[in-house]
Amino acid sequence: MSFSSFGQRFKAFSENPDTYVAELTEFYLSDANMKKDKQKEYEALILQYADVFNAMPVQQKKDVMKLSNLMLKKRVRPLPGFYDFIETQIAFKTTNQSNESFNQWFKGLNWTIESSTLGGFNNAVNSSLNLVKYNTLYSTKIVDWKVKHNGYNIRIDTIRGPYVDFTSDIDLTYSSQKDLNTIFSTKGKFYIVEQIFEGFGGKVDWSRAGLPKDQVYAELSNYNVSLKRAAIIADSVLFTNKEYFQHKLSGTLEDLCSDKVGDVTYPRFYSYKREEIIKNVFPDVDYVGGFTQQGGKFLGYGTAVEPAELVIKKEGKLFCKAKAILHPFSQEGIASPDCQITFYINQDSVYHPGLLFRYNKSQKEIACINNKEGISASPWVDSYHAIDIYTEAVYAKLDGHTLEFTSIKAPSNTVSFASFESNNYYTEAKWDKIKGIDEVSPIYRVKGFVDKYKKKNIPVKEFARYIGFDETQAEVMLMRLAIDGFINYESYRKTAIVKEKIFDYIKANTKKQDYDNLRFVSSTKNSANAVLNIFDMDLRLYGIETFSLSDTHFVNIAPNKGEIVMKKNRSFEFNGKISAGRFNMGGEKCYFDYERFALNLPKIDSMAFYVPLFEDTNKIIKIQTPLQNLVCELLIDDPKNKSSIKRVPGYPMLSSLEESFVYYDQPKIQNGVYLREKFFYKLDPFKIKDLMTFKTDSIRFTGIFKSSGIFPDIKEPLKVMKDYSLGFIIETPSTGMIAYGGKGQFYNR
Template sequence: MPKRLIILCFAFLLIVSGKLGAQVKSPFSGDFTKFRTELTTFMGPNLNDEQKNSLQSFLTKWDSTSYKQEDKTRIIDIISQLYGRFMRPVPNFNNFIVTLNKFVDWKTEPGFLTSWLTGLSEIVFDPRYPTENIDRYIRNTGLMITDNVISEVSGMRWKVKNTKLTFLHDTVFKAIINDATLTCYSQKDSTEIYNVSGVYYPEFQQFHGTKGIVTWEKAGFPRDEVFAELSRFYINTSKNSFTVDSALLTHKTYFKAPVMGLLTDQTIPVTNKVLATYPRFETYTKEFHLDNIYEGIDYKGGLTFEGANVKGSGGSNISAEMAFRREDTLFLKIRAGEFMFSKDGLASAEAEMTLYLNKDSVFHSNQAFSFNAKDKQVNLFRANNPVSRSPYFNSFHNLDMYFELLSWNM
């Protein structure tokens, strides 16, 4: 009985395997003389007019000298590979046909198609790449040819302007970009990198930049007054944001020479430049000394630029500091993890204050702070932190003082 059961199971497996083999048999024989008919049959009778026109245009080119013989061989091989990945006539095969047409219609440079087909074959053969990634790669190649768009994902696109792309294939397929403008369009906004050079790898959706410039124009600053210079940076073009280490910021209001720091930019719709929060730049140095940022007020600490906003910031163990002087004599010191700078004045949500009275002082460890530049008015008031409700300590009178607001004009 067990032997009979084993034999029956084995026979069943042979039958199922045979049926499965018949089901996955490719409709493409690899025979050049049959390819035209095989492709037409596979695409089926249900194509819309645009898809029919694309197929007919491709077949016309196929029958002419538009494609080299070696490229035809690669195309047939890739067609079989795509079928083996269970890709469908529409949209997958249609996208491949549309892109192949663009190579001819847009008169791409010699060798471009050969390089691309070689790279595509490697990608399709690699099981790590899902079919949707392969299909996007094919569509994005068409966009590179017609619109200089290197990537388009979910309504977001990265486009190269002011230069022509050059394509190469050594170990992988890549696009060379020199002295161009690289723009990301997303959410009805755009972010641009000027004078950019580098290499784009469509297979990985990665741009490896060697140089570029980001300006603060969308935050209302002139291009030549506030800008960051980039070198050796990487952008994932499936995202609408990027971060660059060791960028050099020129900001003529705050620095005499460029400073190094971390740059972040992102496409976010902005209705008013004053409200812009990107690009962002955080200085690596946390001990800048800026004298007279307002009359009689000196600043020490790091600086972070967030679009139209400027923030003073401390390090992990160092607070940023504002020193208020009257006739060169220090009378008030404010320390905080973060200060907000604006044209109207200064502010901090939580700050430590020391008001000097000769050798004595009035001190509080946690108060909200603001400075009105127009009226030269200093305000200290309770913050949300429970510590803020504790009293001021007055060493001159040796007593605790309780009040909601401490305010005076300088």
């Protein structure tokens, strides 16, 4: 039966107290839509209500009957409206509420029936019932707001209607099906029709996130919440986290009850101040930025314009800065994704635009990890050594004195790879790889943008419009250039910062600028690829394969044990083998001077070289006689022509700076009878140019031959003999040559 049809059968209450209860029964029986089980509940309720109604003062009875007729005109149905109305009256009686509260409640319902909608009235009656009977402000299948109180007053706001005034401290608990939290010791007003609670004061803690309630909490000022969600947002709260600081932070509180398993990211606090300075958040670690507490996670946070910053000191001096949008703190330390990191060492720096940053509080160790995301594969930029470093991880301890470039720490038998490139490194192969199948190289696209807009900061959106690609494609292009070391890409603000290297690379490609091909590849097992000593700035590289200083001139280095020591601006020391043109040598304490593009070779044990065959200059053969104990200098090319773009005559050029020797104590020569201490050829300093193209007959070493007293000292230059040894031929005079100190005479060639 429709409401209109039963409305015709039951039009009004007579307002006779003696018949009112019976009329209620007639009213609910007129609702043909009510199920039998509900009819039985209604019948039991009215039986209980009869005693309550009959005990009311006369005026209250009149008020009830008058309101009942107003409800009927408003088309309030037996269920839920009248049922809740009756049950609330019973609850007022059974919970010993005062007549004043009852009368105020009644006034509120009168205001609501006249000023609100049918739905608003039903909500008001239901909320009243929940409050009086269950100490609940709002309740559905998925949201509950309960209150623990010591009393309240019901009042009327002429505009907003009835409200419950909690003037003494209450605990207000909000919950979803599987989650809850409480505002402790708060006060406020519950506006029944609006389903809004306006509170002031109180405290919210983080105990549901596993944090001690006396250590982490927020103190509220004024706040408003809609009770239809198990959530609060409050401004101007004061936040305390005694784990990290003692003073209170001002900011915003957000909380949401969630039924997701393991989702403990609430409550959340966000500080207002974005430049909060916390000294010694950990020992020797300062923090600058905003703060947010999200569940059990305490996070430093910033913006794309002003990222949050960790300032790490070593012996009181700035050692490292780590910038990121988020810095998650924990009792163990910090783990910040997509973090821009700079190590400050003396007047120089080692910089990376974005990777995973970790700080272990107990070990006082910094770990910077390439986590294979975003631009983490970009190189570290080392200003002192003028190189780009590609490595999986960098580690540094505050109580140590090194930066360690290596793989991510793992169980033993780990093979670690790294590479080290000069910041003037260029190869055609790398240029082609960057260009790929694109019609226009990404390098030229970036240059075109810079030329057009006269700026080196490139927002992704603007770059996408310029090249006619979507933003995702444009961002990928910029990130790849960052990984190749041409730009710094700040992913948190989606902006590329163009480095001078991109213009140098274009000039190198068009042969308008010099470059080098200095690149070191390292492979180690269970050890670091490189270690930087922050005291003397020596960068020790390990596991280095044979590498080239000049492809054009065939100048290559094979360091002993794969070790070299990098000095300032790409100069380095090493022990090992050197090949230059047709010369091979092994030396100790060798030094490559990048500026001069030269090798200082103070201790060459042995030098061998090849010459063209006499009968076929297209073929070469090794000279049988090695030169030994040399002090040399090798000029690889003109210092302004490291790429050997131009042909500069004379290079590479080898100079012997001091006397050197040829010895004849090899077993193949008279069974080694000629001891080197007395039988040798001492060479004068010499210079050989064009080490790759010299002619065989141009080889001529001046010096003196000492034969252990067999002959007088002979000053005859060494030349390449027919058997491709170094020697000389002299004609003895007709009188012969004195031999063995005058004991004999030698006649021959």
